[in-house]
Each structure stands twice: as structure tokens, then as C-alpha cells.
Amino acid sequence: MAQKNPPYLQKRRRGWYAVLEIPKPLRRKFGDKARFVQSLKTDSLSEAERIKWSLIGEWKAQIEEARTGKQARRMEPFELAEKLTKGQEYDDPFTREVRQGEISDTAWELHEKDPKQADAFIKLVDGESVLTSKYIDDWLASAKNEQKTIDMKRSDVRRLAEKFEYTHEIDQRAIKRWVHDLQHGEQGLAANTLSRIMSACRGYWNYLNDAGLILRNDEPFKDVVRKPSKRSKSSYEDERLPFKETDLKALIEAADKKGDVMLRDLIVIAMWTGCRIEEIGMLRLPDISHESLDVTGAKSKAGNRQIPIHMQLQPVISRLSKESSDGFLLSGLGPNKYGNRSNAIGKRFGRLKKALGYDSRYVFHSIRKTVATELENLGVPENVAADILGHDKPTMTYGTYSGGASFAVKRDAIERLRFPKIVALGIA
Structure with a gap:
């Protein structure tokens, strides 16, 4: 035969x-x-x-x-592995032998074209590796974060998946090389940005281990970002700076000249309250009385606070309250996908200050620095300024036991603010 x-x-x-x-x-x-x-x-x-x-x-x-009639697409190793291992837990001895033959044949075929793909296929079949991107959405679905944070984590971990297609390619040496390239290559990412990315990657890695999707005892993302041991001269030069009164006057006049009354009002509210831009954007009419603004929904306990309305600001608040058509103090601001109403007007501020020659050290948050600087120079106690600005107080006495400065004390501090050059503009 x-x-x-x-x-x-x-x-x-x-x-x-x-x-x-x-x-x-x-x-x-x-x-x-x-x-x-x-x-x-x-x-x-x-x-x-x-x-x-x-x-x-x-x-x-x-x-x-x-x-x-279509050009055939070659299946990727992870697709082949999924196809050839599907239902293997139900195999009888004969079926198991046939399956192993198909797996062996496929491995040889891949090896002829690309040994690296053959290696990935074998590790996927043996459960020693998974497609890095496969479980990102499952991981994020279990995260208890705001949508903006979830989107940032997704972006960070997708970077990882684009660099390392399969988890067996990931080890600390490879991650250190990747971090070095991100920091010193074309992207030139800062150490703080890299730390955030590695934190997201470490969280995803732990999820894969905890879910039994990979079995790795190493910590490839630990201590891979080297931070400067001390602040460099350039870091001081890049530090955010407060605006001076003359700067604020120039910004207000420029917004007026452009006919952007809402942007002008935003700047004026910030300079008399020290509020963050998103806090101003979220102020609703029920949050406002004839003498105070109530900031709510902050990320910290200190951020939720009652701010006295400066006498110079009261006409502006009164006008905006009467003109509102949607229940917000700054009416007509459309929210972005995260519900942030200040995003678009914040970009308008960025274009305005850039046109006036202010560099990256000057941002809308610089107005808060202006208010903090003025309060300090006026001799306002730090704990009172912290209650106005919504900062945590780290001391045991004021931070833990005190109920905070009284409204009268905060009002007296706010009323000490003076911007005579801006008051002379007669904004109401």
C-alpha cells in the first residue's frame, strides 16, 4: 500500500x-x-x-x-489565535489532537513570513500574552472617574498599545526605552506628563493581572520616569505669573474693542472674586444673592465656598442676572462634551492675551494669582485668603478644627481690593 x-x-x-x-x-x-x-x-x-x-x-x-473579488486580508496573530483556540475547553482527545495539528501548521506558516508574528501567535495560544488594546474599554468601564479623566486614561493607554501590540513585548527595559524616546525625542514630553501616562498604564496592567488575563509578577512601569532632582532655571522661568493691574486693564480694553462683552465681564468677575474660570462659567442665578456668590460642585471641600460680592462688582452681577436667558450668570455659553461651559470662552481669552503679547506664563489662572498677591500685600491673613480662593488649609488648627472665616471677615478682606485704573473705566 x-x-x-x-x-x-x-x-x-x-x-x-x-x-x-x-x-x-x-x-x-x-x-x-x-x-x-x-x-x-x-x-x-x-x-x-x-x-x-x-x-x-x-x-x-x-x-x-x-x-x-476582493484582495484577501491576512489574519493577524491574535485573530488566528482566537479562531484556533475557540471552544478548546470542550475538546475530546481526538479533537484536541486535530486542533494542535492546525495550531502547529499555522505557527510554521507564520514563521516562514515573520518569526516575530509566529512567536506572538504561540504566546497568545498558550495564554502567555494578550492583545494590549483588547481590554482597555473593560478596564475603563470599571473606573470610578469623571469622563474627562477616563478619556485621558484611554488616550494614555492607547499610546502603550500602539507601541506594544502584545503584552509579552512589555518589560521594564522596553518601557524605559519608550519613556526615554517620549521625553527626549520629537514629542519632548515633560516628566509630569510621562508620570501621568505611566500611572494610567500601571493601572491597566494591574487590571489585566487581577482579572487573570495575564500572569506577570514584574512591575514594568515602576520608577521608569526620572524626575529632576531640583528645579532648573528654565522651570522657574516657565512658572505661571500674576497679571498686574495695568495688564488687566489692557485685557479688558482689548475685549471691549473686539465687542466681546462676555469675555470682558468674565475677566472683571475673576479679578474681584479670585474665582476659577470654570467656577464662573457654572454659576447659576440661584447661587447668587445681593451680597454673595455660592460656589458649589467643587472637587474639594475647600472649593465649595461663599464669596462676598465686592461693591464694584455688584452692578455687573445685577446686569448679568437680569440679562440671563438660561439660568446661568454668563448666559449662552455652550458646554463641551464634559459639560464644561468655560472651554470656548477660555480659548477666546487665550487668543486675546496672545494678541497682546503675553506668553505661556500668563493664563486665565494668572488672575487668581493677581488676587492672591493683592490680598497678601494688603495684609489679609492667609487662612482668610484661602477661604476666599477655595484653597485647602494644611494646618491642624485652621484646616481641621476651624469652621472657616466668617462671611463678615471675608467681606472686609474682599472690600480691601482696589483696582483704581480699572474702576475708572466705569464698567457696570
């Missing part, structure tokens, strides 16, 4: 040939050929088994293209 040829192979004389039958309905598209045949130029069966796969893969792709 003649010995049966191995799959896709025929022995002719002393050499081996690769062979693949062409389906009958498709043979006309191949010049009525019944099969593909090509010499492998070897008489070694093991060598023939190894090198046949590149031809078989190419021929199968041609057949698929003839069948569908």
Missing part, C-alpha cells in the same frame, strides 16, 4: 512539491488549472514541511480573491 503524502505535499522522483487543489467553480479564473504545483527543491520531508507554508498561504489568498 502506497504511503499517503503529508498535507499539501507530493513526492515526485526524489524531490518534494507543494500542491493545492483549486475549487472546480474557480478553475476558469486560473486558466482551467486543477491545482497549484511548485517544486520545493528539496528531498528532505522536514524541510519541505517548513517551506511549503509561504506558497500555500499565497495560493489560498489568490483563491479567496478569485472567490470574493
Whole structure:
């Protein structure tokens, strides 16, 4: 009885040939050929088994293209692994043997094209690796964060997945090289940004381990970002700076000249209250009385506070309250996808200050620095200024036990603010 040829192979004389039958309905598209045949130029069966796969893969792709009219897409290692391991927990001994044969054949075929892909395929099949991007959404669904934070984490971990397609490619040495490239390459990311990215990656890595999706005892993201041991001269030069009164006057006049009354009012409210831009954008009419603004919904306990309305600000607050058509003090600001109403007007401020020649050290938050600087120079106690600005007080007495400065004390402090050059503009 003649010995049966191995799959896709025929022995002719002393050499081996690769062979693949062409389906009958498709043979006309191949010049009525019944099969593909090509010499492998070897008489070694093991060598023939190894090198046949590149031809078989190419021929199968041609057949698929003839069948569908579309160029066949090669399956990625993770797709092949999923296909060939699906349902393996239910295999009987015979099925298990057939499956292992298919896995072995696929590994050889991949190895002929790209040994790295073959290695990834084997590790995926053996459960030693997963597609890095596969479980990002599952991880984020379990996170208890605001949407903006979730989106940032998704962006950070997708960076990881773009760099390392599979988790077996990740180790501390590779991560350190990646961090070095991010910091010193074209992107030039700052140490704080890199720390945030690595923190997100570490959280995702822990999730994969805790869920049993990978089994790794190492910590590839630990201590991979080297922070400067001391502040450099450039870091001091890049520090945010407060505006002077003349700067605020120039900004207000420029907004007026552009006809951007809302931006002008935003600047004026900030300079008399020290509020953050998003706090002003979220102020509703019920939060406002004839003598105070109530800031609510802050991220910290200290951020929720009652701010006395400076006598110079009262006409502006009164006018805006009467003009409001949507229940907000600054009416008509459209929220972005995170519900932030100040995003667009904040960009308008950025363009305005840039046009006046202010660099990156000057931002809207600089107005808070202006207020803090003025309060300090007026001799207002730090704990009172902290209660006005919504800062935490780190001391035991004021931070833990005190109920905070009284409204009268805060009002007296606020009323000490003086911006005579701006008051002279007569804004109401």
C-alpha cells in the first residue's frame, strides 16, 4: 500500500512539491488549472514541511480573491489565535489532537513570513500574552472617574498599545526605552506628563493581572520616569505669573474693542472674586444673592465656598442676572462634551492675551494669582485668603478644627481690593 503524502505535499522522483487543489467553480479564473504545483527543491520531508507554508498561504489568498473579488486580508496573530483556540475547553482527545495539528501548521506558516508574528501567535495560544488594546474599554468601564479623566486614561493607554501590540513585548527595559524616546525625542514630553501616562498604564496592567488575563509578577512601569532632582532655571522661568493691574486693564480694553462683552465681564468677575474660570462659567442665578456668590460642585471641600460680592462688582452681577436667558450668570455659553461651559470662552481669552503679547506664563489662572498677591500685600491673613480662593488649609488648627472665616471677615478682606485704573473705566 502506497504511503499517503503529508498535507499539501507530493513526492515526485526524489524531490518534494507543494500542491493545492483549486475549487472546480474557480478553475476558469486560473486558466482551467486543477491545482497549484511548485517544486520545493528539496528531498528532505522536514524541510519541505517548513517551506511549503509561504506558497500555500499565497495560493489560498489568490483563491479567496478569485472567490470574493476582493484582495484577501491576512489574519493577524491574535485573530488566528482566537479562531484556533475557540471552544478548546470542550475538546475530546481526538479533537484536541486535530486542533494542535492546525495550531502547529499555522505557527510554521507564520514563521516562514515573520518569526516575530509566529512567536506572538504561540504566546497568545498558550495564554502567555494578550492583545494590549483588547481590554482597555473593560478596564475603563470599571473606573470610578469623571469622563474627562477616563478619556485621558484611554488616550494614555492607547499610546502603550500602539507601541506594544502584545503584552509579552512589555518589560521594564522596553518601557524605559519608550519613556526615554517620549521625553527626549520629537514629542519632548515633560516628566509630569510621562508620570501621568505611566500611572494610567500601571493601572491597566494591574487590571489585566487581577482579572487573570495575564500572569506577570514584574512591575514594568515602576520608577521608569526620572524626575529632576531640583528645579532648573528654565522651570522657574516657565512658572505661571500674576497679571498686574495695568495688564488687566489692557485685557479688558482689548475685549471691549473686539465687542466681546462676555469675555470682558468674565475677566472683571475673576479679578474681584479670585474665582476659577470654570467656577464662573457654572454659576447659576440661584447661587447668587445681593451680597454673595455660592460656589458649589467643587472637587474639594475647600472649593465649595461663599464669596462676598465686592461693591464694584455688584452692578455687573445685577446686569448679568437680569440679562440671563438660561439660568446661568454668563448666559449662552455652550458646554463641551464634559459639560464644561468655560472651554470656548477660555480659548477666546487665550487668543486675546496672545494678541497682546503675553506668553505661556500668563493664563486665565494668572488672575487668581493677581488676587492672591493683592490680598497678601494688603495684609489679609492667609487662612482668610484661602477661604476666599477655595484653597485647602494644611494646618491642624485652621484646616481641621476651624469652621472657616466668617462671611463678615471675608467681606472686609474682599472690600480691601482696589483696582483704581480699572474702576475708572466705569464698567457696570
